[in-house]
Amino acid sequence: xxxAHDTVVAMISAVELVNSAEExxxxxxxxxxxxxxxxxxxxxxxxRDDAELAAVRAQRGPLRALLTADRDTAVELVNEIxxxxxxxxxxxxxxxxxxxxxxxxxxxxxxxxxxxxTAMAMIDLIRADExxxxxxxxxxxxxxxxxxxxxxxxxRYCSTACGNRNAVAAYxxxxx
Ligand SMILES: [Zn+2]
Ligand SMILES: [Zn+2]
Numbered sequence: 001x002x003x004a005h006d007t008v009v010a011m012i013s014a015v016e017l018v019n020s021a022e023e024x025x026x027x028x029x030x031x032x033x034x035x036x037x038x039x040x041x042x043x044x045x046x047x048r049d050d051a052e053l054a055a056v057r058a059q060r061g062p063l064r065a066l067l068t069a070d071r072d073t074a075v076e077l078v079n080e081i082x083x084x085x086x087x088x089x090x091x092x093x094x095x096x097x098x099x100x101x102x103x104x105x106x107x108x109x110x111x112x113x114x115x116x117x118t119a120m121a122m123i124d125l126i127r128a129d130e131x132x133x134x135x136x137x138x139x140x141x142x143x144x145x146x147x148x149x150x151x152x153x154x155x156r157y158c159s160t161a162c163g164n165r166n167a168v169a170a171y172x173x174x175x176x
Contacts, residue, residue: 003124006100008149010121013040015134015147017056017114018064019158022144027057037110043095044106044113055111063118067134067145074126081119085112089120137162 003011017036020027027033033053037046046052066077081087087103104116125131137144137158144158157163 003128003130003149004100006117007121007124009040010117011125011147011149013042014063014067014114014118014121015145015158016040018060018067019144021057021060021064022142022158027053027060029053042110042113044110045108046110052110055109056114059111059115063115064145066118066122068136071126071129071131074122074131078119078122078126081115085116087116087119139166 013036016039017027020032020036027036030048030050030053033056034046034048062077066074066081069077082103085104085108089101089103091099092102093099101120103120104113106113108116125133133148133153135146135148135156136142137146138156139158139162142158142162144162146155146158148155157166
């Protein structure tokens with residue numbers, strides 16, 4: 001199963017945003033939101049102020065609920081988000097990007113665009129019955145979300161840090 005480019009990009013950024021709430025919180029400053037915006041090649045409105053940062057931070061709880069929901073609940077949440085923001089999907093081509101879907105205008109607030117883009121991406125995962133691509137980190141102390149869009153589904157940890165910590169623990173356990 002190959003997902004469309006915009007689906008992959010939206011899922012990766014949504015997971016990173018949700019995981020930024022894990023201790024230590026890595027979305028507490030405008031500079032961190034700036035970095036997130038650049039890393040995930042967002043376009044459109046970016047206010048760079050405290051209100052925008054607060055609004056994006058406030059999306060993390062609802063997005064976590066969406067990404068960890070069972071299929072029927074995820075459908076309800078997706079439909080709610082699309083209705084709440086009057087999403088109207090349209091095909092657009094801009095910058096270096098070939099045709100992809102925007103469902104809200106580029107001047108919609110960043111937190112709204114993130115919510116709607118995540119909902120649109122979740123439509124693909126739900127229709128393909130591929131919500132199993134989302135899981136909670138295998139590290140016992142971590143609640144981070146793992147997104148695995150690879151063919152062989154080998155990812156178990158949300159980050160390299162979690163992967164390394166568990167590899168070291170497993171190595172020590174074998175030596176004992
Ligand atoms: Zn676009
Ligand atoms: Zn983790």
